[in-house]
Amino acid sequence: MEAFFIYFLKVNGLLVTFFLAYYFLLRKETFFNKNRWFLLLGLFASVLLPLITFTKTIWVDPSPVIYETVSNDYVPYIIENKTIEEPFDWNSILFYVYLGISVVFIVKILIEILSFFRIIKFGKRTKTKEALLIDSETNENPFSFFNHIVFNSQMFSEDELQHIISHEKIHVKEKHSIDLLVSKVFCAVFWVNPIMWFYQKEMLQNLEYIADSKASVIALDKINYQKTLLKVVTNQHQLSITNQFYQSLIKKRIVMLNTNPSNQRKSWKYALILPVLSAFMLLFQVETVAQVKSVVVSPEKTAYAVEVIQFIIDKKTSNAEIKKETERLKKEYDVELEISKIKRNKQNEIIALEAKFVDSNNTTGRISVNGDEAIEPILFFKELGKNGKIGFDRGDMSTVFANMDSNNSIKSEKISWDEAVKLSNQERNNTTIFIDGIKSSQQDLSNLDPEQLFSLNVIKENKKNIIEVVTIFKSLKDCKLLIINGKEYLQSEIPKDIIIKCQSIRQLNKEEGIKKFGQKAKDGVLIFEGKSTFSKKDVNSIPFKKINSEETNQIGYVFDKISSDNELENDVKALKEKYNIDFKVLHKKRNSKGEIIELKLSFDDNKGSAANYEQVRSIAIRPVFLKVKINESGKNDIGFYDNHEMVTKPKDEVMERKISIIENLDDNAIIYVDGNLFSKDEVNELDVNGLNSIKILKDKESLKKYKVTNQKEVIVIETNWKTKK
Structure with a gap:
């Protein structure tokens, strides 16, 4: 509304300008035909010129960087749901009266x-x-x-x-x-x-x-x-x-x-309007874009200055600006930056692009962005001088490549946990260890459970070793969406005392995650490869301590709508071979999407525990969890549960009602979650515990607000994820 009001003022200002020019300069002249075209031009110029904008880029010095020590301690909070009454929108009332x-x-x-x-x-x-x-x-x-x-x-x-x-x-x-x-x-x-x-x-x-x-x-x-x-x-x-x-x-x-x-000779009077129009364009139609120049400070406390060239691409960057900057990078710094596959929306904002570069050292890199919303700013940068880094930076996603010359003695390589422990023992005085970004001791490294490692690298420089370890726990904090046994979990759904064991872990960046799993993957995705099992940590153990197999004898299995026939068969065999449990899939039925909509299971542990479980639905089944806790000297603790904690809970009517509403939404429903457009399939994967409210709006104002034209209602869901974050 504010943009429209500014446009309206500019149009009326230009109308007044053309009228005054005619009234005081041309009205008494007999150039009747010229006056006709001048007056018509005034009308159309008044509505068109405010729509034309030019962009001016200025380079500014960077602000000083201040480093602070941030505590990672967990701070408890209380989520309080409040109904905020929106103020009366007088602007809309006045607009509709005027209209x-x-x-x-x-x-x-x-x-x-x-x-x-x-x-x-x-x-x-x-x-x-x-x-x-x-x-x-x-x-x-x-x-x-x-x-x-x-x-x-x-x-x-x-x-x-x-x-x-x-x-x-x-x-x-x-x-x-x-x-x-x-x-x-x-x-x-x-x-x-x-x-x-x-x-x-x-x-x-x-x-x-x-x-x-x-x-x-x-x-x-x-x-x-x-x-x-x-x-x-x-x-x-x-x-x-x-x-x-x-x-x-x-x-x-x-x-x-x-x-x-x-x-x-008096025709010169017509030209007097041109300086006025030029002044209007320079004063009101030039947008100034500031870009930070040259100096980047190292994040170490012993900071050093590095000269950097950079180019920021945002949603409003024009094709002319892109061409100018890429030509400058090639001419002045011998960097070939190619930006292609640019797509824009109706507001001429960039929503998709692909960028790739190659520099004089043949270092290459690529980034691709694709979606329906305007892009977040993307920074391309290159540090000048030896060993300068080059790459892209986009919010919480960075792609950085280090330029190493042939005389440099720095080497980085991946090693196993055993090799890292051996190296730290043999070269104790020359080795520094960082676990999840925290400087740690050799004993801390030895105490790690190898199955809980996400990545392990050693950097060797001038006979010095730096061992960098990232654990699953760190990855869990960084990534909000987890794919375990083909099932999607929010990080908040995994209890802190649960360890996930799997064959390997693969991480998707923000762009890849959103492309595959939608907006719920905007904070990153961890994919646990192979069959994964859940087990509890020893509550008295120190962080990252290796857990002996004797310390836990509880495992969990999950069966959901995307469980494959092979997975079900493997679970039947594994339960029989490992625990002598007769587990059977008595019945299953899938819909046209391949999702399970009917499932009947049973187990008998041959120790006196047996049970059946059945779901028959017209839509995809809800996940069912099988808890298996073996007791060698007595009765096993085994049973079916409807929650990942695998405990018996009283039925929550409010939660059931939310689940029922979501499950019965139409496949083509228009759904907004925290202001973002979600598909029905994406909404089905949401953690219902995180939903504050579900509103089905049918009034004209709401349909107009959410730009709904081919439906009679819009579903608006609000969550507490932002508060948690």
Whole structure:
């Protein structure tokens, strides 16, 4: 609304500028045809120029960087749901009132057009080469509208009628009706601006000057022509949408008929509007974009300055700017940066692109962004000098490549946990260890459980070793979405005392995650490869301590809508071979998407514990969890559960109602979660515990707000994820 209001002010400001230029510089000149085009140009320039913008890039010095120590301690919080009453939107009320008045003026124009057709319907018609003459019995003043000329022959002599028809033929020939309708529409839209009404009046007056000057030449006798003008003064009944032979400013028309033609040298006055328009464009239509230049400070406390070149691409970056910057990078720094596959939305904002580079050291990199929303700013940077880094930075996703020359002694390689422990023992004095970014001891490294490692690298530089370890726990904190046994989990759903064991882990960056799993993957995705099992940590163990197999004998299995036949068969075999449990899939049925909608399971541990479980639905089943806790000396703890904690919980009616609403949404429903558009499949994967409210809105205002055109309702879901984050 604010952008529209600013545009509205600019348009009215330009209308006033053109009117004042005409009124004080051109009104008394006899350049009638030039004045006509000047006034028309003023109208169209006023609405078009505010839509044209130019971008100016300025380079600014970076702000000083201040380093702070941030505590990683968990801080408890309370989520409090409050209903916030939105203030009354006076801006919208005023807008619709203004729009309503404009509609009234438009309707008035349409009514007058209908009145015109009613008048010509009953008149006597005579077709000529130039126009269609309508001899009407009404008391209307003579007028023309496009190629129709209407008059009452009973009211004028033959000579007077010839003057009138000659005058109106000029209007018809030069299509003055277009000017008239354009001015009427502008008055209807900008009715609040009083200058617009004066603008229209001057336009119509100038059209009469044009017709008078040319018709009086044809008549040869200006005196008789002027007498005809005076004769029609007594009858003032007229339609405002037509070109009238009579105009109320008859005195001015007669004065202008007797005015000597203006000297052509005075045409220079038209050029005086150009400096004003140039000033308008420079003052109001140039957007300044600031880009930080040159110096990047190392994040170490012993900071050093590095000279950097960089180019920021955001949603408003133009193709011309991209071309200019890529040519500069090639010419000045020998970096070939290619940006292609650019897609823009209706607002001309970039929503997709692909960027790749290669520098003089043959270091290459690539980034690809694709979606429906405007892109977040992407920074391309290159550190100058030896070993300078080069790459892209986009929010929480970075792609960095280090340029290493042949004489550099720095090497980085992946090693196993056993190799890292051996290296730290053999070169204890020359080895520094970081676990999840925290400087750690050799004993901390030895205590790690190898199965809980996400990545392990050693950097060797000048006989110094730096071992960098990232654990699953760190990855869990960084990534909010986990794919375990093909099932999607939010990080908040995994209890802190649970360890996940799997064959390997693969991490997707933000772009890849969103492309595959939607907006819920915006904070990163961890994919646990192979069959994964859950087990509990020893609550008394120190962080990252290796857990002996004897310390836990509980495992969990999950069966959901995407469980494959092979996975089910493997689970049957594993439970029998490892624990002598007879586990059976008695029945299953899938829908057209391959999702399980009916499932019947049973188990018998041959120790006295046995149970059946069944779900029969028209939509995909909810996940079912099988808890297996083996007790060698007594009865096993084994059973089916509907939650990942694998405990018996009382039925939560509120939660059940939320689940029911989501499950029964139409596949084509328009759904917004925290302001982001979600598909039905994406909503099905949400953690219901994180949903604050689910609203089904059907009112016109809500449908308009969410741009819903082909549906009768929009579903708006609010979560507490932001608060948790």
